[in-house]
Amino acid sequence: MSNLTIGYSSIRERVAQIRLPEFRPDVEIIIAVQGGFVEGPDRDDVRMIYLDSLGAAKSRNVILKEAKGRYLVFGDDDMEWKDEGLTTILELFEHYEDLDLTLCQSENELGILRKRYRKKRRRLSKFNSAKAATYEITIRLSSFREKNITFNEGFGAGEKNFLGDEYIFISEACAAGLNCEFIPTTIAIHPSVSSGMIYGTLEDTEARSNVFQEVFDRFSIVVRIGFALKNLFRFRNPLLILRFIFRVFPKG
Structure with a gap:
């Protein structure tokens, strides 16, 4: 059993631009592709899944179902992972067996934090997690399967309600009694512009x-x-x- 699953949601035209982390024997990588067949990376740790559906939430729900790791992170096709940050979070999950979800930090391509974050560890709720990004989330997979918590497929990229799927995901986890916490550790690098920053339309x-x-x-x-x-x-x-x-x- 892998310790970590990294699940990428992508479309056929963008798979080639995914910047995969270096091979680690305890990590499996899933690339869920929408929009047709495309050859995947020639790596033993990568598993390609092809979907007929459209929408990032649908793709992530397939990853939730297919993942074999103890822990799961969700990647976009235009971002990179910070290995030290991921290692820190995995160690935290191993140490705190009641920890079910962490929301961490991300930085832009210039190494600047993408938004204002709390300085200290904090319990999450629906009142303080609205600015969450999917690639900032790590989950203990067994907890979410036990509670049958998935992404709301009416929200997120590819849907009319093109934002908020990660906020709803965290809110439902909190409502189900899972222990969800913000951890001030940077685990991802993502370009500055994202759907959650769009206002005024x-x-x-x-x-x-x-x-x-x-x-x-x-x-x-x-x-x-x-x-x-x-x-x-x-x-x-x-x-x-x-x-x-x-x-x-x-x-x-």
Whole structure:
């Protein structure tokens, strides 16, 4: 049994650009490909899976099902891993057997942290994990299979609600009683621009509104009001703020 599975979600045209980590005998690599067949890397530690579906969340759910490692990280096809950071997190999982998920740090291509992070280790909840990125997450696979927690396939890249799938994933894990923690260790390098940083369009406003609805249900309007007040200038348009709060969007 592998100690770690690294699961990449990609499309046929982008598989060749994946920068794989160096071979380690205790690590398996899965590349879940959407959009057709493409030859994979000629490495014994790489397993290719071809999907008929589209959407990053669907791809990650296949990885959740197929992974053979004790622990699992989710990679994008435009990022790299920091080996020292991953090693630190795996040692933490081995030491704390009640630890089920960690949310860590990532940096951009210039070596600068991609956002503001807490300085100290902290328990996660749906109130403090909205800025999570998938490649910052490591999970104890057995815990998530036992609780049957997967990614919500109505959210994430490739869907109309193109963001928030990792936030919903963490929120559901917390609600199920799993021990989820932020750890101030950098494990990934990712380009500066990502879907979660997009603001000021009708599309991202609707997607973000739907994410909060999914996480907070009947209390979501209170959370949306608070979020809007905190991010007034990001919305750029008073009408978008009202749409976000009251979930009034064009049909279709």
